[in-house]
Amino acid sequence: MWGPPNQNVFVSPYIKLQGKRESRRDHYYYSFPLLSLPSSSSPASPPRAPPPPQAKLQASSSSGPPGMAGKQGDGGDGREEDGAKVGLPALDISLAFPQATPASIFPPSASDYYQIDDLLTTEEQSIRKKVRAIMEKEIAPIMATYWEKAEFPFHAIPKLSSLGVAGGTIKGYGCPGLSITASAITMAEIARVDASCSTFILVHSSLAMVTIALCGSEVQKQKYLPSLAQLTAVGCWALTEPNHGSxxxxxxxxxxxxxxxxxxxxxxxxxxxxxFADVLVVLARNANTKQxxxxxxxxxxxxxxATKIENKIGLRMVQNGDIVFNKVFVPEEDRLPGVNSFQDISKVLAISRVMVxxxxxxxxxxxxxxxxxxxKERKQFGVPLVAFQLNQEKLVRMLGNIQAMLLVGWRLCKLYESGKMTPGHASLGKGWTSRMAREVVSLGRELLGGNGILADFLVAxxxxxxxxxxxxxxxxxxNSLVTGREITGIASFKPAALAKARL
Incomplete structure (x- = not known):
């Protein structure tokens, strides 16, 4: 406890208020009497002090504007340190900053400036609208809270199942059998609202499920794919190791x-x-054949x-893990007969890289x-921020990047569908779109100023x-080197051998 135990004292950090000052651990705290405390003649059971006035503005977990990260503590009356409540709870973001709408209420789409939607089939447009509606309604209100806590919203899995996208391009076995373009569009729509949910679907669908579909036996497909397609079972895909990434x-x-x-x-x-995966697709080296x-x-x-990797700064809702295998027995019936070399995995990665x-x-x-x-909502100097030339230039630069990314992504899908996509095509698509997106999110962070570091407004x-x-x-x-190898005919993944020292 930071100060002497006293039920009649509320401890607030760094704020000089009426009362005596206490010093502990080189930090200063001020204690002051709470309102309406009972007299010393009160019954033996200790009374509960009322929360500070600001707590009345705090949205509870079941009412008020949804999705505000880190605002819903136990009772809404501050955090605990050494058993004592310290500080006041943060205001709900809509009360603390009423001038702009938080991302828990997701904005309408304004980024399809070149009308890429016209390039899609009616079926692809329909699935896009469906996914967008569910993501905006069901995931947007909760994403900041779970991202801040670095926890996955398991209660939202039925909502993600209702998207009808698990299994993507796989036909049969309860899978949707989407075109590669439709599957890619849905990946973008999920990521538009929450990147962690899109990664959850990517790993489950485009890696675990696709590996079983492309490399599994008919018995394995019938056994595992239907439940994975309904998300009543969850899959993961285990390739990378502590000493082997790239x-x-x-x-x-x-x-x-x-x-x-x-x-x-x-x-x-x-x-x-x-x-938490029910089905783990694991890649390992055959001790006999070395394949x-x-x-x-x-x-x-x-x-x-399997243990969770802590302290990530990104994709915090995704539960990345370290897995240790100690003589884990796998029956012969669960060996994937279609995986006998890394080339067999390359056809899985071809699909997943388009999705990524x-x-x-x-x-x-x-x-x-x-x-x-x-x-448009936020005003400074008496006018909306959108009225300033510098801000308009940044918006246009972001919009231009997105149009180019959409066209590259769309063309990549068409190359795959026609059987013309090469590893270099896929690698250039993934590498280039992620680089262009870096500029977009960086400009967005600038445009939002201080609110650009709050998860409440999505950009941070x-x-x-x-x-x-x-x-x-x-x-x-x-990925650049994969494309470079393809266009030059020279592989440059490994450093050149050191020349022998001259005598």
């Missing part, structure tokens, strides 16, 4: 043949959804341990939409969420 093909997790199946030993890192093999590992298998290319597009769309509304959250996307599914540099 050079993932050098992984050292091993699969050893034993009677009736396999023993998997090793460690994986940065695996999204891994702390890459794939396995379906079920949640709760003996020797399997659309995540920065969606994030940029959301940031532009929020900034477009914010600058998007600014942070883009950083892991810039690096995963191939860093910008690695």
């Amino acid at each position: 050079d993932a093909s050098s992984l050292i997790t091993t699969a050893t043949k034993v009677p009736g199946g396999w023993h998997i030993d090793g460690q994986k890192r940065w695996i999204g959804n891994s702390t 890459l093999n794939g396995f379906i590992v079920r949640k709760g298998a003996p020797g399997l341990k 290319a659309w995540q920065p597009i969606g994030i940029s769309m959301g940031v532009f939409d929020v900034c477009h509304r914010y600058l 959250k998007a600014f942070c969420d883009l950083e892991p996307i810039y690096s995963y599914e191939g860093t910008y540099d690695i």
Whole structure:
């Protein structure tokens, strides 16, 4: 406790108020009597002091404007330090800053300036509208709260299931059988509202499910895909390791043949959804052949341990994990027969890289939409911020980037659908859109000024969420080298061998 225990004292940091000053740990605190305290003749049971006046303005978890991060503590009367309540609770953002609408009420779309929607089929337009409506209504109000807490909103999984996008391009087995364009558009629409939810769907659908669909047996498809498509089961995809990220093909997790199946030993890192996934698609090196093999590992298998990676600055809702395998037994029936080399995984990555290319597009769309509304609502010097030339130039630069990103993303989908997409095409798409999105979110942060560092207005959250996307599914540099290899015919992934020292 910062000060002497006293029920009749409310401790507030850094604010000089009526009463005596107390010093502790080189910080100064001021204690003052609370209002309406009972006399010393009150009953033995200690009375509960009323909350400070500001707490009356605090929105409860079940009423008031939704989705405000970090505002809903126990009883709404400040945080605890050493058992004592310290400080006053923050005002609800709509009361603290009534001049602009927070992102919990998502703005209408204003970023399709070149009318890319006209390039979509009626079916693709329909699924886009459906996903947009559900994301704005169901996810926007809660995203800032869960992002701040670094927790995944498990109660929202049925809402994400209702999007009807899990399984993407997979046909049959309860999957939607979307076109690659429709699947990419839905990825952007999810990311427009929340990048963490789009990554959850990406890992579950475009990696775990697609691997089973492309590399699994018919029995495995019928066994696993229907529940994954309905999101009654959740999947993850385990490739990267503590010592193998960009050079993932050098992984050292091993699969050893034993009677009736396999023993998997090793460690994986940065695996999204891994702390709660029901189905883990694991890539390991065959101890005998040294080739890459794939396995379906079920949640709760003996020797399997998945722990959450803490302290992330981006995609905080995504539960990335460290996985340790200690002689985890996988029956032969759960080995993926279609994974026998890294080339077999490349066809999975071809789809997922298209999807990842659309995540920065969606994030940029959301940031532009929020900034477009914010600058119209927020006034300085007696006029809306949108009236200033510098702000208009930044908005136009953001909008131009988004139009170019949309056209590149759309063309990438068409190349895939026609069978013409190469690894270089996919890598350029993912690397370039994530680089352009960096400028968009940076400009958005500038435009919102101080509110640009608050998750309440989306931009700060998007600014942070883009950083892991810039690096995963191939860093910008690695994706550039993939394209560079394709256009020059020279692979430059490894540094040149050191020349022998001359005598």
